[in-house]
Amino acid sequence: MAASQQLPTATPWSCPTCGREYPPEFAVCPLDATPRSDVSKSGDPQIGVVLARTYKIVRLLGQGGMARQYVADHLRIDAQFAVKIIHDELSREPSMLARFEREARAAARIRSDHVVRLVDVLRTQDERPCIVTELLDGEDMQARLDRVGKLSVAEAIPIVRQICRGVAAAHAVGVVHRDLKPSNVFLCKREGAPLVKIFDFGLAKTGEDDDKLTRTGAVMGTAAYMPPEQARRATDAGPLADVYAIGAILYHVLAGQPPYGNLPPVSRFALLLHEEPARPRSIEPSIPEGIESVIQRAMARDTTARIQSALDLERELAVFDDRPAAPVAIERAATEPVYVRKPAETVQTITLRARLARPAALLVAIASCLAAGLWLTSMFGSLAEPTSRGERTLLAIMGGAAAVGLGALHVRRLRGKWQSSPAVGVYIAPFARALISGTIAYGACEMVRLGWFSIAHSQLFGVRVTLVATILAASLGLAWRKLDLQTRLGRRIG
DSSP states (O other), X not given: OHHHHHGGGGSOEEOTXXXXXXXXXXXXXXXXXXXXXXXXXXXXXXXXXXXXXXXXXXXXXXXXXXXXXXXXXXXXXXXXXXXXXXXXXXXXXXXXXXXXXXXXXXXXXXXXXXBOOEEEEEEOTTOOEEEEXXXXXXXXXXXXXXXXXXXXXXXXXXXXXXXXXXXXXXHHTTOBOSOOOGGGEEEEOOSXXXXXXXXXXXXXXXXXXXXXXXXXXXXXXXXXXXXXXXXXXXXXXOHHHHHHHHHHHHHHHHHXXXXXXXXXXXXXXXXHHHOOOOOHHHHOTTSOHHHHHHXXXXXXXXXXXXXXXXXXXXXXXXXXXXXXXXXXXXXXXXXXXXXXXOOOOOHHHHHHHHHHHHHHHHHHHHHHHHXXXXXXXXXXXHHHOOOSHHHHHHXXXXXXXXXXXXXXXXXXXXXXXXTOXXXXXXXXXXXXXXXXXXXXXXXXXXXXXXXXXXXXXXXXXXHHHHXXXXXXXXXXXXXXXXXXXXXXXXXXXX
16 A cells, blocks of 8 residues: 555656646646645545646546546536556556557547547556546446346337447448447436437457467457357457347346356356257246347347347337437448348237247157158158058058157257247247248149149059158258358359
């Protein structure tokens, strides 16, 4: 403690009135007789310091693991700003300095009412970097949740829609936040819904320099709000990682606890990599089914099944918001792709899809098991041509075993996805395509055979050809999504 109190006398100091710097042996300013700030009274060597002859630090606002935040008066205009100064012990670590500077660069690129505005970047007298931003009046979302527990749908939706807009603005200029969570979302006081401001871009992915600042295989972020791909490797986290985090924030805000509960980070990681979180409605039954569906699609473990942009998520949430929608103006970089936003669905459509997902999955699972058993029995029968009752019974047993085996596979896979109706839908969709395409192929072959027989009174092809065509069509339907993704990837590479 004594050493920290002597720190200001060992370094130059700035006059709080005129801003000029003087050697440590000067006790007062020679120009205006202002005494040097008394560290022992404030307990913080930065209180009373003037940065860049402009910002006079007047009080501590808060502190975290990386930096302290202060309130500073502007000496030439009647305004106050927030000043974030990295901790002294971290200022000597290159990785921490790089993260701090990355936060400043990321914030400087974004133009949005829902991202904290960067005002200046400068250094303290002891050469520590600091960031000057607008001073906000209100509280962060985590503080609100700690105080009230959870929010109603009417309160939460307008807040999360603003988060979506701020994130969309960041994505438009190539910035991925990678650490969205309630404590990084600030709720500014105003009439009606609070104004949302996103801050702390210290883990942001900004483009070309990210591979240099992020070690290959490193995990960065907060376990409760990160998607599986980010939990495996931070460099894999793209814009869809932020979409997942927004869904996780909405989950927490409405259910009163984060996804996977209040578990230690290590336990959360293990669950995140292998299981779906509990249904929000199982924790808070008052959450509408449609909103639960939107949350689960935003948090889809499969990125291809996830809502594909922050603007699309905002658009889906808008149908649950009774307030009139404001126009979305996003400033884009010239190299950024323009996201195609599909028309918003109605509340009834989203809710109906959520309600039907699990019953439809059960029906498809049962039908696909029966179809697989029948197709295999027919194929074996056409090849073996059984003549006795015992042989036919054996074939029936083989077909039944195939159906039971596929049923066991369905039960095992669906059990891990049952909490999420979108995950259930994604899993069962290939089997539904296989069932439909196989049935259509079988029906088409039978119609051709009957038509040819009625005209020529001869068989165009036998049962084996019909069964082979049916199985090929079913296999194509089962693998169509994978083939489609490979085709798209090939086009991009080409």
